[in-house]
Amino acid sequence: MFGHKRLAVIDLRQGRVRGQQARASGSGPTPAAERASAAAPDRVSGAAAPCRGSYALLERSLKTGGQDIVITIKGAGRGSVRLVVTTGVTLDAAPNEVWPLLTDSRMDRAPRCPVFVVGTPRPVACTLPGGVGGVGAQRECQAEQGVVHQRITRWEPAETLEFRMEETDLAFARWVTGIEERFQLVCQAGDRTRLTRTTTVAVRGAFPTLIALATSVGLKSVHRYVFTSWRRQCRSASHGPRRIQAA
Numbered sequence: 001m002f003g004h005k006r007l008a009v010i011d012l013r014q015g016r017v018r019g020q021q022a023r024a025s026g027s028g029p030t031p032a033a034e035r036a037s038a039a040a041p042d043r044v045s046g047a048a049a050p051c052r053g054s055y056a057l058l059e060r061s062l063k064t065g066g067q068d069i070v071i072t073i074k075g076a077g078r079g080s081v082r083l084v085v086t087t088g089v090t091l092d093a094a095p096n097e098v099w100p101l102l103t104d105s106r107m108d109r110a111p112r113c114p115v116f117v118v119g120t121p122r123p124v125a126c127t128l129p130g131g132v133g134g135v136g137a138q139r140e141c142q143a144e145q146g147v148v149h150q151r152i153t154r155w156e157p158a159e160t161l162e163f164r165m166e167e168t169d170l171a172f173a174r175w176v177t178g179i180e181e182r183f184q185l186v187c188q189a190g191d192r193t194r195l196t197r198t199t200t201v202a203v204r205g206a207f208p209t210l211i212a213l214a215t216s217v218g219l220k221s222v223h224r225y226v227f228t229s230w231r232r233q234c235r236s237a238s239h240g241p242r243r244i245q246a247a
Contacts, residue, residue: 108233122225
């Protein structure tokens with residue numbers, strides 16, 4: 001099912017010892033190379049991810065339902081990890097028609113995926129509480145179980161939308177210390193749009209890697225559910241009056 005899978009060493013405490021052993025045998029990186037690697041900024045899909053000295057723990061990519069999904073888990077030190085889920089889909093609408101969906105839309109059908117039955121928050125709608133978008137404006141993601149309050153940090157209509165979580169009453173707040181989101185829209189031939197969503201989640205807890213693995217299953221399903229709904233709405237709009245109004 002997975003097109004690519006890479007699993008790295010998970011025991012972060014052994015990283016320095018193994019590096020020293022590798023240098024002693026002549027097969028590992030030089031100290032200068034290690035210093036250069038440690039000084040390099042850690043970035044995921046262009047979004048800032050300040051995890052200096054992080055280690056790649058897991059990377060998986062798959063293609064399902066016409067959507068490309070990449071899941072990455074990185075150790076961030078001090079008992080925390082960073083989960084990144086990136087999903088791409090091609091929609092039958094121009095970027096200026098897709099843009100309103102990112103801030104003012106409702107999911108049109110109930111999901112079939114079983115993860116929503118066992119507790120993963122099911123998205124219902126996204127809105128701009130103030131009615132107007134822009135850097136500093138609020139955005140809300142409404143789920144059946146609660147609400148995620150967000151703050152917009154980048155606003156480039158029909159091109160890029162970024163925001164971060166400020167607070168939530170959903171259960172995952174117990175092990176999630178932060179969420180950053182990025183939507184990128186690229187115009188393609190035939191008035192189509194390549195839409196990419198990148199969600200970066202900071203996870204804490206006694207077993208953060210296991211928590212991140214479990215969280216990735218639900219987050220992947222959320223991405224797929226939302227994009228599938230938007231794809232149906234774009235197709236319906238191309239055959240009739242537009243039902244989604246711009247914010």
